[in-house]
Amino acid sequence: MAQAVRSSLVYPLGRGVEALLVRLAHLSPLQARLARVTDTEPQWRHICEVCGVEEILTPSVAFELGWDYPPRMGKFGVVSPRCCPRCPNVRTVWWALVIDGYTEDMLTEAQQETVRRIAGEPESIALSDN
Numbered sequence: 333m334a335q336a337v338r339s340s341l342v343y344p345l346g347r348g349v350e351a352l353l354v355r356l357a358h359l360s361p362l363q364a365r366l367a368r369v370t371d372t373e374p375q376w377r378h379i380c381e382v383c384g385v386e387e388i389l390t391p392s393v394a395f396e397l398g399w400d401y402p403p404r405m406g407k408f409g410v411v412s413p414r415c416c417p418r419c420p421n422v423r424t425v426w427w428a429l430v431i432d433g434y435t436e437d438m439l440t441e442a443q444q445e446t447v448r449r450i451a452g453e454p455e456s457i458a459l460s461d462n
Contacts (some may be wrong), residue, residue, distance in 0.1 A: 376401075377457040380448045382419035388459065409455040414446065425450075 363423040373390035378401050380386070390395070395404035398417030406412035411429065413421040423429055425443045439447070451454045 337403070346429075375459055376454065377459065378416070379414065379457070380416035380419055381414045381425060381443075382423045383416065385416050385418075401451065410452060411447060411450055414450065 335406050344387050346362050373392055375388050375390055376394075378387045378399050387394075387399075389399070391401070391404050394401050400406070400413040400415050400421060402408045402410075402412075411426050413424040415421055415424055422431075425439065425446045427442060428439060436444070436447075
């Protein structure tokens with residue numbers, strides 16, 4: 333019975349577990365890819381907003397290395413520090429807005445780009461399937 337249910341839901345769509353998740357949970361293809369049950373975590377682009385270094389890491393590895401990055405530190409789409417273990421969070425957009433009291437018009441172009449990237453997460457840091 334389980335096989336019959338599975339085949340009627342999965343195989344007509346042709347994409348396995350991701351297609352099943354899209355159909356049952358009304359998820360976007362990216363959300364379905366990220367939500368599928370596997371023994372590995374998805375990899376994300378981790379971009380330090382202070383020094384600009386970029387690394388491709390899983391959330392667990394990034395956390396263990398000391399990155400301030402969602403989902404282990406903060407939340408996707410919410411401004412908070414996005415920095416590598418070598419850089420201080422006192423130079424982040426979050427610090428400028430919350431501690432220094434900057435307004436949006438006071439941010440540099442690089443800081444505004446960081447805000448746009450954060451607003452577009454997790455899609456903006458997802459790896460392309462190319």
